[in-house]
Amino acid sequence: MMNCGLVTEKNELVPLKSISVEVRVQDHVSTVSSTLLYVNEEERPLEALFVFPLPADAAVCHFSAKIGEQEIVAEVQDRETARDQYDDAVSSGQQAFLLEESAESPDVFGLSVGCLSPGQNAAVTIIYVTELDVQADHSLRFCLPAVLNPRYTPAGSGAGIVSEISSVCGAVPYTLTLSVHVSSPKPISKLESNCTLDPLVFLHSDHTQATVNLSPGHMFDKDVELFLYYQDPHQPSAIVEAGVATAPSGSLMRDPVVMISLYPEFPEEVMSSLATQGEFIFVMDRSGSMDNMMHCGIGAQTRIETAKDTLLLLLKSLPMGCYFNIYGFGTHFESFFPESVVYNQDTMDEALKRVKEMRADLCFTEILQPLEHIYSQPCKPDHPRQLFIFTDGEVGNTKEVLDLVKHHVLSHRCFSFGIGEGASTALITGMAREGSGHAQFITGTDRMQPKVMQSLRFALQPPVFNISVDWTLPDGVTVDTLSQPINVLFQGQRALIYGRLKGESSGGSEGTVTVKYRLKDQPVTNQLHFCLKPTEETGLSVHRLAARTRIRSLEEEERSCGAEVEGIRTRIVELSVQAGVSSVHTAFIAINKDSRQTVKGPLLHRRVQTHDLLYGSGILLNASNIHLGGEISFSKEDVCYCMMRTKGTPNKLNIGFMTKVRNFFRRGSKTAAAPTVQTNSQSKSDAAPDPQKDPLLQLVSLQKASGCWDLDVTLADAFGKTEDELTNQKPAQVEGSVWATLLALIWLYGCKIDQRVEWQFVAMKAASWIRSQKVGDLSECVCVGNVLFGCQVTKDTLGI
Structure with a gap:
């Protein structure tokens, strides 16, 4: 793993010193507060740009900077206005901070830090909310991104330039602390991670609240992943969040917002016969x-x-x-x-x-x-x-x-x-x-x-058609659906719906949301009843996620409308400012207007240097992974980039670096981008089995397209048996391929049941092929196969 950062003239990594992260998880929504401490160890004032990743669907809702004892809370403004204010502040010697989302990729943010005096500290805090993804094992995944890989941009496309930013690599110079607080209406079963954690501490006897910390000494050289397991994870749920009484009348933040979480269950008769x-x-x-x-x-x-x-x-x-x-x-x-x-x-x-x-x-x-x-x-x-x-x-x-x-x-x-x-x-x-x-x-x-x-x-699974969402609410209450129309549903997968509630109930306290659709010409209805009483202590996370959902819908509408976008752009900016969440047309701006003295002297602009690594067969690669908090500054001079050394290709390419950095955060840049060579990005050090010797893959590789296996030495090797052991045990009434296929099924169900999700379709094809052979009762064969492998698999289990 390459650890990268800004370097001084003495080749010392500066100035990020520590990262402190607090995560609060409420059911399947997380609020993340990250504080990054920077120190200018230079002898001159410093201006730098820090590029870092965030989850693509995150709603950034707070940005502040603390210099000494003074905290400056940023405001969300129109992007161009915020940029102008930042440039004016920096040119006049005021300390300023600008946080903006990339116009090309919503999971990349840039933080401009202007006019840090020599020896000065700046603690930057970023807060965002995001939904947790549902995994194949029904866990919820939280990820704290650590790595921002280079992004290749086709020549002449004018798109983003993260791929062109590189820096010297060395040891991580900063520390990371991470604390997590989990609360859920459903009991917490367990919490796992790809990193070492302290023991999970339950706060209540019903296991609905717990805390855990990242163990000391973690080197932030990989994404930190947490996997939450709840009891009954597929239960539909609803969260109603109260609005802000002081918010402007008619704004999204004034009214209650409901978040519906549904898990569609398809009829068994449909699921039993996949396409x-x-x-x-x-x-x-x-x-x-x-x-x-x-x-x-x-x-x-x-x-x-x-x-x-x-x-x-x-x-x-x-x-x-x-x-x-x-x-x-x-x-x-x-x-x-x-x-x-x-x-x-x-x-x-x-x-x-x-x-x-x-x-x-x-x-x-x-x-x-x-x-x-x-x-x-x-x-x-x-x-x-x-x-x-x-x-x-x-x-x-x-x-x-x-x-x-x-x-x-x-x-x-x-x-x-x-x-x-x-x-x-x-x-x-x-x-x-x-x-x-x-x-x-x-x-x-x-x-x-x-x-x-x-x-x-x-x-x-068959596609779902004619999906509709209907609300039943008490008299006096209406709802505006903020989510995009649902266009896809899968068995057991979560579907989220955000709605803005308007008006006051004349007496009823319950609402109902009904999702209807057609599945293989069958009408299906899924329904959830929910209480209209607001949930306590949600911290406006639902409002911000709802606003972010609506903003994303408007941004997509804007792209599809071509030139007629001014009205949509205005709506995006208004909603972004009202809700205090990021968008492609807004930015967070913070200026230290109360500073008693302005920064004097020319600002120091760092050139980002590049180390070359030999990467096999004479190919020269650019060590250019960027880490969360990896400091990327810019220079008015061109920066040389190493490219793949191929016949007829120049070894170096001069690019206006400062221009490229600025253009990455501007939509529609016409500046040509330079191709970048991808680099190493490795993570866990945990041992894993050599997949080349994986008997499951060996067995699968031998299956015919029709679903059967041949009875031969290669099949015996996959089982860890000799060919004679297989052939000598074969009952006389079955032919070799039927016996081989039956043994494969018994071995899968008896020895590899924990990997069933991997071989389920292989087994379905095998069982279907055996049924097509019409060989009669195979009970004796199953018994012999069980003895051969030391299993206790039943004939019904095999589906034959």
Whole structure:
């Protein structure tokens, strides 16, 4: 892991000294307060820009700076106005702070710190609220981002420039403290993390409140992930939050806001028969960064090797008769077949052969071109298109990609996977949201396979049509729905609805929200009754999330409207200022107007230096990962960047660095961007099994497209048996392939039940194939197989 920061002339890392984070989790909403302490250890006044990541869907709602004993609380203003005020303050020698969201990627923020005097401290506090994502095991995931990977931007696109910022790497010079307080109406079962935690302390006997701290000594060299487990996690819930009595009349903050959390349950008769048709297109990142290791533990794989194992499992899990294709992308893209082909033994074998040959050898990350090509291909009649996209998520033209996915949402569903530390949450979650699919993140020692197979299960679910949301409220009360219309529902996945309540009840104290939709021509209704009485101690988190949801909807509407955007822009700015949350058109500005003396002398602008690392086969890479609090300053001089040393390509490229930094936070910049080489981003040090020797993947690799196995020595090796042990035990009445397939099922259910989510479709195909052979009663075979593997699996369990 590269640890980066601003350097002095003596090559010393400055000036971030500590990070203190407090997290308050209420059910599935978290409020995060981060305080970063900076010290100017230079002999001259300092101005710097700090670039850092935040969750893409976070609502930044507070920004303040404390200099000495004086605290300056920032105001939300129109972005251009805030910039002008900042420039005026800095030019006149006043201390000023400007916090703004990137125009190209909402998970990247820039903090400009102006006029820090020599030796002066500045404690900057940022507070944001965000919803916690539901994981495949029903846990809720909180992530404190530590890594901001470089974002590749296609030449001439004029998009963001994070990919062009680099710095000297060394030891982390700052400390991190993290405390978490969890409260929930449902008992807390447990809390897990990828980092070392102190013991969980329950505050009440009913286990509805608990606290935990990050153990001392944590090096903030990876994302901090927490996984919360509640009892009965799929129970629908509602939170009604009271408005602010002093807020302007007619504003969102004045009225109560309700947040509805639903978990649709599809009828069992529909779920028992998953779809067997579809066009499955797998789009794999093959840029240089995919050669990075998933983690630092024993037996760790590179990202591309993990992805190849996952493609193997996906190809074995597809239903016979569907269509499929595989794309690899980087600076250019390649496809296995000119167009999607029918899934059968021959096409599967050809695809698996090419998967084995896949390498992370396509240079930079360019995801837009392969998507444009895929969308230009006509869809297969009666085979709905399902797009699976695997990437580090390091691109600069995020919004352009999302607009493209949204434009084609009626022809496909998009399932996206962020691989490794620092994957852009804006890109990964955005593609899934705009493509009516589902997003997953795989970091550290996480296994990619179970998360991908959960998404395959979603892809095989029939699409939901005609979704409607109806409210039943007491007389005198009305609701304005703030969320975008629900366009996708999956079995057991959460659907959030925000509503603004207006008026006063004439007596009733209960409301009802009803979600109706059609599933395979069947009408389905899910309903929740909720109390209109406001929940106590919510801290306006629901209002801010509701405002952020509405702002995001308006921003998307603005992009789709082209030139006629002034009215929408005005509404975004008004709502952002009223609610005090960030948007692409506003910024937080804080100026120390009460300072008794202005800063004198020229400001020191630091040049960000670059270390070159040799990265195999004579390729020179740029060590350019940026960490939370990694200080990135700017200079009026050009900065030289190292590029991949390829034939006919210059080794260095001069870019106006200060211009590029400014343009990253400005929409519509026409400045050409320089390609950047991806770099290492590793995290956990926990040991993991070597997937090359994983018997489950060995067994899966031997399955035929139809679902059966051959009885041979390779199958025996996967079981850890000899071929004679398998053949000598075979009952006389069954042929070899039936016996082999039955043994595979018994082994999966008896020895690998904890990994069922990974092999569920492999087993379904196998059971279906055995039933098609019509071999009669297999009870004796099951008994013999149980003895062979030391299992106690029943025939009914196998589904044969």
